[in-house]
Amino acid sequence: MNKLMFRFLYRISHSFPSYIAHGIFISYIALQWFIGQRFFTVSGNTDLHRFFAAFPFAFILYVPLLVSSARIKKQWSFPYSTFEISVSAILSVFCVCLAATFLTMTVPFAICIFGNVEWSQFFCGYLGIILFSFCAVSFSFLVFTLIENTAAAFVTSAICLLACNSIHNIPLYADTGILVSFLIKSISFAWNFDAFAKGILSLKQLIYFLLASVFFIFLTVVKVEGLKGNCNESFRKITRLFLVTFVLLCSACSFINIKIDLTHSRKFSITEYSKKIISNISEPVSITYYLSSSLKNLYPQVKDVSDYLETFSSASDEISFRIVNPSNQDLQKKLEDYGINGQPIRTNSVSSSTVTNVYSAVVIDYLGMTETIPFVLSAATLEFDLAQKINSLIEEKKPLVQIVCANSLSVENDYSYLFPYLKSLGYIPFVSELPSKASVQNKSFSEFTEVPLIVLGCENFTREDTKILEEFLLDGGRAFVATQPYSVNLKDDWSVSQSNNQLYFARMLFTFGIYFKSTMTADISNFRITMVSDSNTNGNAADKKTEYLNYSLWPVLRPQTFAPDGMTTFWPCAFDVDNEVAEMENFYAVPMLATSTAAWQMDKTDGKFITSPFACPAAPEGMEQKGQFNIGAVVAKRDNADDIRLIVFGDQYAFSTPMIAYSSSEAMDFRSLEYLGNSLLLLDGKKELLELKNKATFNHSLYKISETEFPDAVRKTFLVCLLLPMVLIISTGFYFSWRRRILLNEKVDCK
Structure with a gap:
């Protein structure tokens, strides 16, 4: 032979x-x-x-x-x-x-x-x-x-x-x-x-x-x-x-x-949590995947989406699945009625560049009710989306979350990604007011004791507002607080200011073992910003020049448990955790987010923080405090670790529209919102959903090679x-x- x-x-x-x-x-x-x-x-x-x-x-x-x-x-x-x-x-x-x-x-x-x-x-x-x-x-x-x-x-x-x-x-x-x-x-x-x-x-x-x-x-x-x-x-x-x-x-x-x-993450398997939700389905569920044929060539990963949807639907005889190409106007009008709009995708050829509207949306129908996933390009969080949306259809209710914007920005204009993202998590978000600004139409956050609270900034908190927030937390309320004890002028020169209200708010957090530093946190691991100039020092027109600067006050966090893909932060303020103080109110604080080990604390110079990218030091220059610093912590009851009352994040700008847009390249960088979502699920006691959300955490990005290499x-x-x-x-x-x-x-x- x-x-x-x-x-x-x-x-x-x-x-x-x-x-x-x-x-x-x-x-x-x-x-x-x-x-x-x-x-x-x-x-x-x-x-x-x-x-x-x-x-x-x-x-x-x-x-x-x-x-x-x-x-x-x-x-x-x-x-x-x-x-x-x-x-x-x-x-x-x-x-x-x-x-x-x-x-x-x-x-x-x-x-x-x-x-x-x-x-x-x-x-x-x-x-x-x-x-x-x-x-x-x-x-x-x-x-x-x-x-x-x-x-x-x-x-x-x-x-x-x-x-x-x-x-x-x-x-x-x-x-x-x-x-x-x-x-x-x-x-x-x-x-x-x-x-x-x-x-x-x-x-x-x-x-x-x-x-x-x-x-x-x-x-x-x-x-x-x-x-x-x-x-x-x-x-x-x-x-x-x-x-x-x-x-x-x-x-x-x-x-x-x-x-x-x-x-690595068992991403093609259905978890026990999803199986439990599927077992509660008593009537037929229809899953329709609206996929533009042109998107298959632009983003081949959508094949994983259809594959997983097929796997998910095969878990129960009550679930049916089909793929539809929304190529005609009637189908596109139907999708618009669902709140699904085509996403513009730019395609380039040798002679031209065109923008095409494409669809990659999932519509779930159950007993005359509908849930949607407006746009999905990968199967990374698809099981999470399916599980929480089918569960909301079965239970016929959605959880609420309230937002208080207590800085000079607005939720509608400056945190425009916040509402759509929270809705994609299955929440119904609404804006509540500080007690000092509450009215019959705009109620105070303290009136919604069972609804988790997101606080953005603290400069508008009066002393009375701060006391009410403290009582809100001590009485069983839950809050995610994103703030620094200072403000940065985003729309002008990035100058830093500080008010007594902010200092008082920072002192309130002592109750929970959180001690903000009086410095700004810088890091060797940071975001590289692009500075473009088309004028000379006299203000006259000149040839356009582009300069790339490593901006140490925008630390880039490495992947960690609650930020599995890492994230970019903006002028964050680090804090220490002191549980001797927290224990006095029967609380216990645990760090959840940290800088790299090459970070340092930048003090004021002549009473001011230097934030100019051209003047800001790229590395520690003297006796600054160096090491790894906490910029995120979770506070729970000492006798019940599952009773989480407070999550503190030392950055109120990471979720803002201008900062997300600035730090994004061709694809939007929503990693900060993913961290917010993880924190909210943890705060809301939905640990199974949190594990499901971060199921696919293997880093498949091309992170090893820089742009120049x-x-x-x-x-x-x-x-x-x-x-x-x-x-x-x-x-x-x-x-x-x-x-x-x-x-x-x-x-x-x-x-």
């Missing part, structure tokens, strides 16, 4: 088309990832799901071409059994396929230059490729056995593989019924491979590929034996026994549902992932050609 394998391998190694196939296959995998999946753009990430999803379609032409290259005339007349010949040919092609697949590993290793790779997903994905490729080779070999004409066999095999890799999409766009949908997915190679591509080790799919491969080999043997006229009674009995056994194994396999989600890293990536495999393939081709020439010369010499 080894001699047979070498014979087939020799045939493939001396086939020029096979080398072309290797080059195209490897190039397609690399280019599909880096270009097709827009890896080098703002939407790029290191999640390997879409990388592995390209393999089934790459195999459509690659595998039939390899099988045709291995074909030998009169191979069935070799002095071996039909089974040995079939297995040898299949294993030979499979080994060559594995060698080419091995060269594609340069892509995941190159990705490591830009960010983190989930190695469990890497292992699972390549295991799936091994199983898929063996099955595809077995199937293609069967087709080439059934059809003698090589060209016809190639075309037929490619068409069949294309159908097997695409047919599973039919139930998403047409109502096929449960039975037909099951049968369609059963014959789809790509659908069964997708679990491995996501990082899920599925025993059912593993057995599926093994059984399918054995079945194709068996059909090949039956076909050849029939052509040879060897179908005697004994052979027919063995055939019937095999078919009965195969059917029984397939039936048994359908009941196996052992899956291990190997992804990026172009050089891209060039090196293409060299490693494209040029290196091509050099190896060409070198291998020349080597076998050289070896063949030597052997031919030796034969000539012998004659």
